[in-house]
Structures are given as C-alpha cells and as structure tokens.
Amino acid sequence: MKNNDIILEVENLKKYFPIKKGLLKKVVGNVKAVDGVSFSVKRGETIGIVGESGCGKSTTGACLLKLTTPTAGSVKYYKADGEVIDILTADDATLNELRRDIQMIFQDPSSSLNPRMSVRDIVAEPLRVQKIGTKAERTERVRQLLRRVGLSDYQMNRYPHEFSGGQKQRIGIARALALNPKIIVCDEPVSALDVSVQAQVLNLLSDLQKELGLTYLFIAHNLGVVEHISDRVIVMYLGKIVEIAKSDDLYQKPLHPYTEALLGSIPEGDPRSKKKRVRLEGSVPDPSNPPKGCNLAPRCPYAYDICRNEEPPLRKMDEDSEHYVACHFAKELRLYGYDDLIKKMEDDDKVDDNKKDEDNK
Amino acid sequence: MDKKKILEVKNLRTYFYTHEGVVKAVDDVDFEIYEGETLGVVGESGCGKSMTSKSIMNLVPKPKGKLEPGSSIKYYGLDEVVDITSLSPRSKEMRSLRGNEMAMIFQEPMTSLNPVYTIGSQIIEAVRLHQGVSKEEAREIAIEMIRKVGIPAPEKRVDEYPFELSGGMRQRAMIAMALSCNPKFLIADEPTTALDVTVEAQILDLMQDLQDEFNTAIMFITHDLDVIGEIADRVMVMYTGKVVETASVDEIFYNPKHPYTKGLLSSIPKIGNKEELVPIEGTVPNLTELPKGCYFAPRCPHAMDICREKMPPTFDINEEHSVKCWLSEKEGGSMNEE
Incomplete structure (x- = not known):
C-alpha cells in the first residue's frame, strides 16, 4: 500500500x-x-x-x-x-x-x-x-x-x-x-x-x-x-520520540509540552516583539537512570500522577492527520505555538501567565 | 544621554605579529558602554x-599580541578614571579591577573553571581576594550567589567539583563567580553558545534578572543575532577587526545600513518564513591578506569603485547610529571626526 x-x-x-x-x-x-x-x-x-x-x-x-x-x-x-x-x-x-x-x-x-x-x-x-x-x-x-x-x-x-x-x-x-x-x-x-x-x-x-x-x-x-x-x-527527548508532525503544525500547533518549551526557548530576534517566557525547569535527566513514567514528567509544568507512573505511547492524533504525540494529555492541553508565544510590543501589557493556567484546568 | 558612562574604548588596535605578517585582530575600534545597558557585539x-574583550580585560596573549600606541580603554567606574592600557597585566591595580570592577564569563565553562577545586572554593577565593572578608563570611556570600543564579541545593553544591555539574549548571556557577564581587561591568563572551536551547533561555533570563538587580553594564558577545535581539539595548557589528555598524537594537533590526548587517539578517532562517535565504557570498577574508579599500567590498552586493580603493570612514546617521560604509555618505550621513 x-x-x-x-x-x-x-x-x-x-x-x-x-x-x-x-x-x-x-x-x-x-x-x-x-x-x-x-x-x-x-x-x-x-x-x-x-x-x-x-x-x-x-x-x-x-x-x-x-x-x-x-x-x-x-x-x-x-x-x-x-x-x-x-x-x-x-x-x-x-x-x-x-x-x-x-x-x-x-x-x-x-x-x-x-x-x-x-x-x-x-x-x-x-x-x-x-x-x-x-x-x-x-x-x-x-x-x-x-x-x-x-x-x-x-x-x-x-x-x-x-x-x-x-x-x-x-x-x-x-x-x-x-x-x-x-x-x-x-x-x-x-x-x-x-x-x-x-x-x-x-x-x-x-x-x-x-x-x-x-x-x-x-x-x-x-x-x-x-x-x-x-x-x-x-x-526527541531522552532517547524517545515525543512528537512527529508536519513542520507548520509542529511549530504552530505543538501538542507536546516539550515541543512547546523548545519553541518557548528560542531567542526572539525581533526587538519589537516580546516573547512569553515558557521555560522548562532543570536539565535533561541522566539517560542511564531515566525517570519512571513519562521522561519529561519531572520537568513538565502540566504533569499529573499518571505521567509519573505510566509511560505515554506515541499515538496518532486522528486518522487523517500525520501528527503523532507521546503525551497522556495531548488532547486536553492547549499549548502555545510559536506565533502565539510572540506578542507584539503594542499589547505588551497583556502578557501574563494567568490565562494559560486557566486554560489547563 | 544622561546615563553614566562605564567604559570608553578609543582607537583600540590589537595587533598580532606572526610569521605570516601582522594580523590586525582589532583595528581602530571605538565604543562606549553605559551603566545598566547591554551592548551586543x-x-x-x-x-x-x-580579542576586543580580552584587550579590555588586559589579557592579550603576549608577546605576539600587542596593543598599538594610541589605543585607550578608560574605565569610569571608580572615582578616578583609569586607563587600562597604561596598566601592566599583572599589576596590583589591574588585578583589583578584574573581578572586583569588571568580570568575564566565557563560552566553555569547563575550560575556565578549575577542575581540581570545588565550585565554592573558587568563588570564595575571588570573594576573599577582593572583599577582604573572613573565610566563613566568604562562604556565606558564595552560597548566596549560588542560590541567586538558580542552582538548587546551594549548601550542597558549594562543595561540588565542576565535573559534577551539568553544562548549564557550570555556566551558572561561572556567572555566580563573575558576579560574586558585584562588578559594574561584565563581559559575556558567547556565554550560551555551548548550551542547549532550553538551558540557553534559562541563562539569558538569569542574566537579565541579575542585570536588573545590580544595574551591571554587560558587553554581550555572540554570533547569534536572535540572542542579540532578545537581550541587547545597543548593538555593535564587527567585521575583520573593525566596527562596521553601531546602533540601537531596534535600528539594527529595522533600519540596518551596512550591507554586512543586512546580509547577516537575511541569512538567518526565521520560523514561519519558508522563503529562500539570502546568504552573503564568499567567506570572511584571511586577516593577513585583507583586500584594499573596504574589507567587505569583495563580498558586498553594492560595492562601488571607491569601496575597492578607500576604506570608508564612520558616518553618523543619527546620534545613536553610525555606519562604516560609503553608501551612507551618499545617503547624507555626516562624517565622524576621528
């Protein structure tokens, strides 16, 4: 086929x-x-x-x-x-x-x-x-x-x-x-x-x-x-694939928190825009002793108990998409894409992190 | 500008006398840095x-490297103005400036931290040397600094060796050491180049937070324009030992004048823009075989006859924007008195 x-x-x-x-x-x-x-x-x-x-x-x-x-x-x-x-x-x-x-x-x-x-x-x-x-x-x-x-x-x-x-x-x-x-x-x-x-x-x-x-x-x-x-x-993160997608989808509609954090960490060249600080805490764990459950769980801001106990498989999001994600909450989380992260200076004042926390609830 | 000037570099020439000829590593560089600002290079x-930063720290490798007569590097942080070029690299004055007044962070923390001493003892050494405090007090200061740069469990980490820390943590330890004496001027030479993006972002945040707290002037050296856009207030673009353009970060990105600056900007892939990149043709010339006239002329898409004949002077576009390019003369830039 x-x-x-x-x-x-x-x-x-x-x-x-x-x-x-x-x-x-x-x-x-x-x-x-x-x-x-x-x-x-x-x-x-x-x-x-x-x-x-x-x-x-x-x-x-x-x-x-x-x-x-x-x-x-x-x-x-x-x-x-x-x-x-x-x-x-x-x-x-x-x-x-x-x-x-x-x-x-x-x-x-x-x-x-x-x-x-x-x-x-x-x-x-x-x-x-x-x-x-x-x-x-x-x-x-x-x-x-x-x-x-x-x-x-x-x-x-x-x-x-x-x-x-x-x-x-x-x-x-x-x-x-x-x-x-x-x-x-x-x-x-x-x-x-x-x-x-x-x-x-x-x-x-x-x-x-x-x-x-x-x-x-x-x-x-x-x-x-x-x-x-x-x-x-x-x-990839710690020896595993966390997300596969078409380039545009991955950068604008990421579904894995690690991808979001990577995008959030890219330095924003344009001095007239401001980028939201989406950061991961800590650094990559020792690959000889990976954490239990999802590899990202210890650094992930959205982790729940299931993440710390069960490893998420790499799943296709839906039948006709080419988007694969390894996250328990891929369907629930609403993550920022690259363009969402960048705020133009004009609406600078509105940049706050509260909105995001509400979204996750 | 009513900001306080911290450092003024004038006619800085750092030449290396090698078998192949004289290498003009830094060739007639002028700039200033003000309190609390970040100058991106x-x-x-x-x-x-x-080499510009090494000249400022008085660390030019001898005997091959030499500051030419006429170079001046004035430090304004003390009550009296100090000309660093007049100090011997090993003199007491220079040593008290280094670390205490100005500090430097290097690209590869593993090579600039001593592997056989603990992180703590290296910071304590610097603190005791410059602040004349007791061992116990110095240790307290060290722990406090380690905490400030975001290393978890500072009481434990203070007694660890560099190899026990990850790359990002080592860079944090370097920053802790550099800032332990509250320098007024910090040189960061590619501090994040060896780091992963997520860690790079953490370190850049940290540097900005610390700058806000201590009002440190930072000279941030990098080849990454995106990093410059993120943290610099003013930008100085260098090419073959010369400053080709100086302007505010906004001007550099939205109104670049020098063809080299424009070329650099169009060379970086931008997310969401799939258009073909426009690279600068050719490569950086060998410093011992520099072309006649403007050094950028052979690679420049706008080169005119005069460019191949005469090195352009620096033209002022406005108070904060100057360009070393003949094109700017045509556009009515006024010649900078040299």
Missing part, C-alpha cells in the same frame, strides 16, 4: 550503551541512547530531527547506516524497484551496496575530512571503494561534483586545511553525492559554520534536493534551521 | 569580537 512513497521505515529502534564497572567489567546498567524509536521517511521529503544534546538524534542517524549496531529494532529500506532490505540484518555485501543509496554528511567538516588526502582523493573515495569507473572517469566525476557544490575544479589537488569551514562542508557534500545516493543523513551539517555561510550551505542542500530528488534526514538542534528545511519534524 | 569568527 505504501511501498512507493515510503523509502525508509524505522521500527522500535533501540541502542543501549552498556555501563561497565569493576574489574570484571560487569554490566551494571545501560545508557538508553535510543529507546524504541519508530518513524517512516517518505521518498523525496526532508524530515528533521530536533532535540537537545544527548537526546539520541545523532545515534538514531548513525543506526540508520549501521555505523553503530543497534541493540534492537528494524530499519527497512524500500528500493525504487520495490525490493525491501532490512539494513540491520543485511549481510556485508548487501550493506556495502546499500551505502551507495544512503550517505551521510557530518557536523564538523574539519574532522570528517582526512587532512592527508587531497580533495580529489576525498571526493573520489566512495567511488574507489565501490569500484566504480576508471581513474580518469573518477577524476571527471570529482570535477563535476566540485563544480556542482560551488567549488572550482582547479582546487581539486589542494588539501582540506586550505579551505574555510563552509568550503570544507561543501567538500563533504560533494563526497556524499559521489555515488548518487537516494537518502542523505545530515548530522548537524551547518552548526559549525558562521551564520552567513550557514545560509549558503542550506540553500545548496535545498537546490540539490530539487535537482536530484534526494531524501534528507536532517538532524540539528537549531529549531530555526530545521523549520526552514524540513517538511516534517521529529522531536 | 555580533560578528562571525575572526571578526575581533573576543
């Missing part, structure tokens, strides 16, 4: 890192970096994953390519011809082939490029590994790729240290494109870049998507960047 | 924003 528009299906993905202690390295507990994550990615869309550090967004990305072996779960890749491959159980040969279709762009361009390889070798490496083309053909492909990402092909023989951060990220993108992938996992691709350069790279990614029909899984902590580039957004 | 990496 869905084989044609779904490209990647993640089910109940778990990645636990054991905590070992003592002489015998006995496992005394687990850091549940990713704890039962399920979502699907549609062909050609950009799906964003946001969350704070330690929420498991990068680990999720790494699991999709099996860069780290998940503890449990399944990741199904639907090829265009209808073939389905389970990435996690695939043998090495299949996996190798699969990585032609799924590529990755990393956060820190300085540490993800080998400083001792020339740009030509870096960009050609995936081709060489996959044994594609002759040397001359590969060089021609490198030329073409570098031009596509906005670099000059005469820079091909230079080394990474000769480039600025933004240019290095372009090299990383060229390398990811070398094999004509279908999906690119972008793990914080612009967070190490200066603002003016960040916009260049975001525009490049959008252009490439339009041109090549790519599917992006875009992992970032900057909510503005994610909103700009994503069709749908996944919000 | 924005710019990309390498624009000289951090």
Whole structure:
C-alpha cells in the first residue's frame, strides 16, 4: 500500500550503551541512547530531527547506516524497484551496496575530512571503494561534483586545511553525492559554520534536493534551521520520540509540552516583539537512570500522577492527520505555538501567565 | 544621554605579529558602554569580537599580541578614571579591577573553571581576594550567589567539583563567580553558545534578572543575532577587526545600513518564513591578506569603485547610529571626526 512513497521505515529502534564497572567489567546498567524509536521517511521529503544534546538524534542517524549496531529494532529500506532490505540484518555485501543509496554528511567538516588526502582523493573515495569507473572517469566525476557544490575544479589537488569551514562542508557534500545516493543523513551539517555561510550551505542542500530528488534526514538542534528545511519534524527527548508532525503544525500547533518549551526557548530576534517566557525547569535527566513514567514528567509544568507512573505511547492524533504525540494529555492541553508565544510590543501589557493556567484546568 | 558612562574604548588596535605578517585582530575600534545597558557585539569568527574583550580585560596573549600606541580603554567606574592600557597585566591595580570592577564569563565553562577545586572554593577565593572578608563570611556570600543564579541545593553544591555539574549548571556557577564581587561591568563572551536551547533561555533570563538587580553594564558577545535581539539595548557589528555598524537594537533590526548587517539578517532562517535565504557570498577574508579599500567590498552586493580603493570612514546617521560604509555618505550621513 505504501511501498512507493515510503523509502525508509524505522521500527522500535533501540541502542543501549552498556555501563561497565569493576574489574570484571560487569554490566551494571545501560545508557538508553535510543529507546524504541519508530518513524517512516517518505521518498523525496526532508524530515528533521530536533532535540537537545544527548537526546539520541545523532545515534538514531548513525543506526540508520549501521555505523553503530543497534541493540534492537528494524530499519527497512524500500528500493525504487520495490525490493525491501532490512539494513540491520543485511549481510556485508548487501550493506556495502546499500551505502551507495544512503550517505551521510557530518557536523564538523574539519574532522570528517582526512587532512592527508587531497580533495580529489576525498571526493573520489566512495567511488574507489565501490569500484566504480576508471581513474580518469573518477577524476571527471570529482570535477563535476566540485563544480556542482560551488567549488572550482582547479582546487581539486589542494588539501582540506586550505579551505574555510563552509568550503570544507561543501567538500563533504560533494563526497556524499559521489555515488548518487537516494537518502542523505545530515548530522548537524551547518552548526559549525558562521551564520552567513550557514545560509549558503542550506540553500545548496535545498537546490540539490530539487535537482536530484534526494531524501534528507536532517538532524540539528537549531529549531530555526530545521523549520526552514524540513517538511516534517521529529522531536526527541531522552532517547524517545515525543512528537512527529508536519513542520507548520509542529511549530504552530505543538501538542507536546516539550515541543512547546523548545519553541518557548528560542531567542526572539525581533526587538519589537516580546516573547512569553515558557521555560522548562532543570536539565535533561541522566539517560542511564531515566525517570519512571513519562521522561519529561519531572520537568513538565502540566504533569499529573499518571505521567509519573505510566509511560505515554506515541499515538496518532486522528486518522487523517500525520501528527503523532507521546503525551497522556495531548488532547486536553492547549499549548502555545510559536506565533502565539510572540506578542507584539503594542499589547505588551497583556502578557501574563494567568490565562494559560486557566486554560489547563 | 544622561546615563553614566562605564567604559570608553578609543582607537583600540590589537595587533598580532606572526610569521605570516601582522594580523590586525582589532583595528581602530571605538565604543562606549553605559551603566545598566547591554551592548551586543555580533560578528562571525575572526571578526575581533573576543580579542576586543580580552584587550579590555588586559589579557592579550603576549608577546605576539600587542596593543598599538594610541589605543585607550578608560574605565569610569571608580572615582578616578583609569586607563587600562597604561596598566601592566599583572599589576596590583589591574588585578583589583578584574573581578572586583569588571568580570568575564566565557563560552566553555569547563575550560575556565578549575577542575581540581570545588565550585565554592573558587568563588570564595575571588570573594576573599577582593572583599577582604573572613573565610566563613566568604562562604556565606558564595552560597548566596549560588542560590541567586538558580542552582538548587546551594549548601550542597558549594562543595561540588565542576565535573559534577551539568553544562548549564557550570555556566551558572561561572556567572555566580563573575558576579560574586558585584562588578559594574561584565563581559559575556558567547556565554550560551555551548548550551542547549532550553538551558540557553534559562541563562539569558538569569542574566537579565541579575542585570536588573545590580544595574551591571554587560558587553554581550555572540554570533547569534536572535540572542542579540532578545537581550541587547545597543548593538555593535564587527567585521575583520573593525566596527562596521553601531546602533540601537531596534535600528539594527529595522533600519540596518551596512550591507554586512543586512546580509547577516537575511541569512538567518526565521520560523514561519519558508522563503529562500539570502546568504552573503564568499567567506570572511584571511586577516593577513585583507583586500584594499573596504574589507567587505569583495563580498558586498553594492560595492562601488571607491569601496575597492578607500576604506570608508564612520558616518553618523543619527546620534545613536553610525555606519562604516560609503553608501551612507551618499545617503547624507555626516562624517565622524576621528
């Protein structure tokens, strides 16, 4: 029924890192970096994953390519011809082939490029590994790729240290494109870049998507960047998905208190408007010892007893929506969207928190 | 303006003498900061924003870095005006200024807190050094400060080591230390860049609340314009060691004059606006190979012939708004006497 528009299906993905202690390295507990994550990615869309550090967004990305072996779960890749491959159980040969279709762009361009390889070798490496083309053909492909990402092909023989951060990220993108992938996992691709350069790279990614029909899984902590580039957004907290929705719905009609708090925490650039202070208390709990019940309960301003005892499942809000929330009170709570949080200076006086408390009763 | 001036920086030049040539990290920077206000300093990496703050704290790395003759940094917080450039970095006067009168918060709290001392003992050290109180009193002050910055259970936390605190808590501890002697002037160098959004919001609230309470002047350095919009009163935009635009925060966002400022503003993705971003072309030039004329000219969409020939002077648009751009001369800005 869905084989044609779904490209990647993640089910109940778990990645636990054991905590070992003592002489015998006995496992005394687990850091549940990713704890039962399920979502699907549609062909050609950009799906964003946001969350704070330690929420498991990068680990999720790494699991999709099996860069780290998940503890449990399944990741199904639907090829265009209808073939389905389970990435996690695939043998090495299949996996190798699969990585032609799924590529990755990393956060820190300085540490993800080998400083001792020339740009030509870096960009050609995936081709060489996959044994594609002759040397001359590969060089021609490198030329073409570098031009596509906005670099000059005469820079091909230079080394990474000769480039600025933004240019290095372009090299990383060229390398990811070398094999004509279908999906690119972008793990914080612009967070190490200066603002003016960040916009260049975001525009490049959008252009490439339009041109090549790519599917992006875009992992970032900057909510503005994610909103700009994503069709749908996944919000993660402490290894779990708390909300999935279309970008507009998520930012304007959030249904999970954590999403509301994230939106409330974005600094408001416009000096003529004032933003309501919606804040979470405290900080993210220790992932090796998550709280009982809902992970957010200890910090959540709306928590009731049930939240502290029972874990809310990720539920679809209604049949025809694409809005999934993991909150016991998703239907009852009336949360602020991004625009609701911002008050123009004129009606500044009316900004008070009482209204909200009444709404919740 | 009838507000009290706290700091005046004039013709500040901080140069580094390296093998590749002279790096003009800070090149002829002028500004003032008044009591109780927040001056936001924005710019990309390498624009000289951090080096400006280090120059003020007299912490420029020697021997490579040097303040050029003619630079002046005057501190007005004491009865007498002190020129920081005339003080030796290790002199008694400078030490009593640092911490007591002016303090600094850094980006990465883990590298600026000493890992082998407890949070409490680091704050107590500063308090005792500057206020000459007994150990017990200093401990009381430390606990009070830790409570003020919103760290729960301060009596317990005071005896913990930095590694026992989360990133946000560490930054709070840094703020507690910086504010423990009630400085009149605080430099915050990217204090929230390493933090998550929800924690960043908490820290920004905290800084604003503390400013309201103590009337501290804050110089807030960041590359994040959204943060600037949230907390600054006035903004100074820097590019390659020079101040290119200074104005009230409202003017910067609603009436920016310098093409670089405009470029920065159009580069940030805004929530609810899916239009394509308009980035600034090219990258920040290497400080040892600066172009002739205006340093921004090669990236500037409005560059004229004169821009590639001559560095523009600073033009005053109005009392609070000045721009270093030839375009502003055309628009009738009056030349600032230098």
